[in-house]
Amino acid sequence: MAQLSLIAAAAIVIVLMEVPYLRKNSSQKDLWVFYLMLGIGVAINGAQGLQIQLPNPAEWMEAVFNPLSSLVFRLLQ
Template sequence: MLVIIGFLAVAIVFAFIEVPSLVKRKLRKELWAFYILLTAGILLNIAEGLHWKLPNPLSIIVAVYKPISNIIFRLLK
């Protein structure tokens, strides 16, 4: 529980620092991007802090490119 509170506190501090300048300059798209990325980051940090098993993004990249590399290696032999 302390992990969740800590990450949320940090997120709130970042929001209080960044959001006023984005609103003042009327940067709506950047504000949406900031909120989306901040939320994604906080959710991933909380999941990691609670020791949940998270998928590795590299596994997806390997799954996509491994068949292509096998085809290329077979063609080069």
């Protein structure tokens, strides 16, 4: 629970820091992108805080490059 409230606090601080500036100086689209990215960030952090297993990009990398890697390491053995 403490973690979730920390994430909420972080999100509020980010909104307070950026939204006034973005409203004044940027386009509507920038603001939408900001909220979208912030939403993704809060979602990932929340999932992490609730100990939900998230996909690991290192595993995707391993899936893509493992054939090449084992081939090269076998050739150089």
